[in-house]
Amino acid sequence: MLTYAIKRLFGAIPTLLILVTIAFFLIRLAPGGPFDDEREIPAEIKANLERVYHLDEPLIQQFGRYVLALAQGDFGPSFKYKDYTVTELIWGGFPVSLRIGGIAILLAIAIGAGLGTLAALRQNSRLDYTVMGFAMTGIAIPNFVMAPLLTLVLGVHLKLLPAGGWGGGAVRNMILPIVALALPHIAYISRLMRGSMVEVLRSNYIRTARAKGLPERLTILRHALRAALLPVVSYLGPATAGIITGSVVIEQIFGIPGIGRYFVQGALNRDYTLVLGVVVFYGVLIVLFNLLVDLLYGLLDPKVRYD
Amino acid sequence: MMTFSRALMRVSLAAAVAAGTLTLAVPLDAATLHRGNGAEPETLDPQKSTGVPEAHIARDTFEGLVAEAADGKLIPGVAERWDIAEDGTTYTFHLRRNAKWSNGDPVTAQDFVYSYRRILDPKTASKYAFMLWPLKNGEAVNKGQVADLAQIGATAKDEHTLVLTLERPTPYLIGSLAHKSAYPVSRKAIEAHGDRWTRPGNFVGNGAYVLREWTPQSHIKLVKSPTYHGAAGVKIDEVMFYPTEDIAAEYKRYRAGELDMTNEIPPDQIEAARAATPAETKISPYFGTYYFAFNVTAAPFKDNVKLRQALSLAIDREMLTERVTRAGEVPAYSWVPPGTANYQNVYAPAKDMKQAERDALAKKLFAESGAPKGLEVEFLYNTHDLHRRIAIAVASIWDEKLGVKIKLVNKEWKVYLDDSSEKKFQMRRAGWIGDYNDANTFVELLKSDIGKQNPAGWANAKYDELMRKATAMTNLAERAKVMSEAERIMLEEAPIAPIYYYVKKSMVKPHVKGWVANVMDVHPTRWLSIEK
Secondary structure, three states: OHHHHHHHHHHHHHHHHHHHHHHHHHHHHOOOOOOOOOOOOOHHHHHHHHHHOOOOOOHHHHHHHHHHHHHOOOOOEOOOOOOOEHHHHHHHHHHHHHHHHHHHHHHHHHHHHHHHHHHHHOOOOHHHHHHHHHHHHHHHOOHHHHHHHHHHHHHHHOOOOOOOOOOOOOHHHHHHHHHHHHHHHHHHHHHHHHHHHHHHHOOHHHHHHHHOOOOHHHHHHHHHHHHHOHHHHHHHHHHHHHHHOOOHHHHHHHOOOOOHHHHHHHHHOOOHHHHHHHHHHHHHHHHHHHHHHHHHHHHHOOOOOOO | OHHHHHHHHHHHHHHHHHHHHOOOOOOOOOOEEEEEOOOOOOOOOOOOOOOHHHHHHHHHHOOOOEEEOOOOOEEEOOEEEEEEOOOOOEEEEEEOOOOEOOOOOEOOHHHHHHHHHHHHOHHHOOOOHHHHOOEOOHHHHHOOOOOOHHHOOEEEEEOOEEEEEEOOOOOOHHHHOOOHHHOOOOHHHHHHHHHHHHOOOOOOOOOOEEEEEEEOOOEEEEEEOOOOOOHHHOOOOEEEEEOOOOHHHHHHHHHOOOOOEOOOOOHHHHHHHHHHOOOOEEEEEEEEEEEEEEOOOOOOOOOOHHHHHHHHHHOOHHHHHHHHHOOOOEEOOOOOOOOOOOOOOOOOHHHHOOHHHHHHHHHHHHHHHOOOOOOEEEEEEEOOHHHHHHHHHHHHHHHHHHOOEEEEEEEOHHHHHHHHHOOOOOEEEEEEEOOOOOOHHHHHHHOHHHHHHOOOOOOOHHHHHHHHHHHOOOOHHHHHHHHHHHHHHHHHHOOEEEEEEEEEEEEEOOOEEOOOOOOOOOOOHHHOEEOO
């Protein structure tokens, strides 16, 4: 399994290189540049700026410069946030996104898998319909509606929780963003879980287990759950990479200093290095989590082996 | 099976409810001011930043030769007083002896010399370096034509006497010296820490407050500087600046009591805010004009004054401000907003007409312009709800009154800027907020030699000549007349159609005292206090 993992990681290098290349040239295709503003600056001043940031060099030379620096772990300076390097911005924001996103996804797995199993066990009961109705609503209501609603009700009217702000990572500042982040995932996971659990429960080996007289609790926990989790696990790979790299909606509404906003703001500001930085970072996470999912499959599914 | 299901249900519910038990909001500390500040600052280096959020912070952490009172009026800052030579090209500033940096060092004339050389040095790559171009050789050094920084017209006669020599008389110099680009920066901090000098711990300023914490996208915390010369009068101990890009979220945080002041009010909440909290809802004239620009370098607006006039006249500005923008904006019939310093306002004749008269004149001019019935024109705006609503309203007005068909084109901000600059548009919306309180910040924009910055690509020899004349004048009243004459010519030629003067909308809690509305929207924390 270890050799498999190492092989996969080395195999990811060309993938990432292609990603960097496409992202680098794609963002340059967008009209406008990092130093354009309503107050258009004199050409000579723009030239000063471009010289300092090497934007006056031929594009291919800039690309070479970027890839060389990247190979040494240097993401370059941010064009917009001039006091920081891209590395500093990412490492400053990632712990926040990781904390919020990590807790949200764990919460989503626990509640989603639990509710899904419950609904499957009581298929077509009132409970099943309630849970699935809730799940459908959760999927259908987007974050940018749910988050302001939560702040309005719990923050402004009931004054139970802060309506926004990070507060240095205080628990009470994290609750609403975590809930808002987790809700759609809870909904999705519970639907996935219910579907696969219903299918698994009809399979021969579950019937065998029941026929042997195995207690229901053991049948579910030891046999059904493992198999039923497989589709959830494949969903979790990209979902986790996505959720721990932050959400621009959640971050702006709650005023959270994560890295999600850099994807959007970086692109809107034509902050080339910042966009590339978060894209590469996200790419690496996707590769890692997909690998993790495959390794987990090996543990959960006896039919999968990596030797 | 029942017991297991029940157990599962209990676990799921427990996890979901856990959040609800950890609650209770903490009340605000009386000595701390919490300010919503718009966007995350690009940089805290006053010589490298350009935006308004940065200006609010720099106003608290630095002090220039001149400073701003609570009402925005210019008052002595580090300079106690100054003398202006007869010909208007030499300014001698006498610096106060008790001005100190936050590290305890005195602020000297040499500090200003260093700072002005730094901002003009091409290697600093400062966007707003042009603010110091009036200094002798300032422009030449910044453009790389003169390499020797010592040639810049800023010299220290002694520790407390700074002499600025200018290329030519610049009547608005004092006003522009209150801009953050003219603040002094600490040589010691910059030489010790390089680009990292604006970090907490490294930071040295000379303002009423000093930087204590900076978490990007979360907050900036300033604390009162004990070395500031006016520290005895500073009442608030700590200032928190929060980036509040989402204005709806900012407004909620204000209502929840987490912010004492907001940067904006969401347009759809203004009426509710006015009804519920009239004393806290601050809406006042702002130093800017919302306008449409016609691209006069191409058909159909090239060499067709009558067509431009007709379209401008037909716009029912009163209806737009009353029904569409709805925040107390004032219909604009001039480019320079009323109340601008060193100026005599002039207005287009349409100001004194009724809309019916304007419409009749518009129809007449349109017929004379030779434009075909059913003329089709593209209207460019950057993607934004308010711009879209204004564009839709005006498009229907034009269609109804003149039969002009408008094709709305919305583009993302940077693309819009690029199209505007390259004159890849027929007509567009735009806005202009003045940089310093002098008419020059508006009228210079329409000079033909200002380059791509000219919003309409307009060139008029008479206008340019008047502007050149104004630049060389030292008598402010005479200069005002000349600039007014230039604006009058421009309004008649109508390369742009002013729509309304901006208003500044913000919320201020009643316990914040000393807040005074002003056209530049400057509110230094040193003048504020919290009384609960």
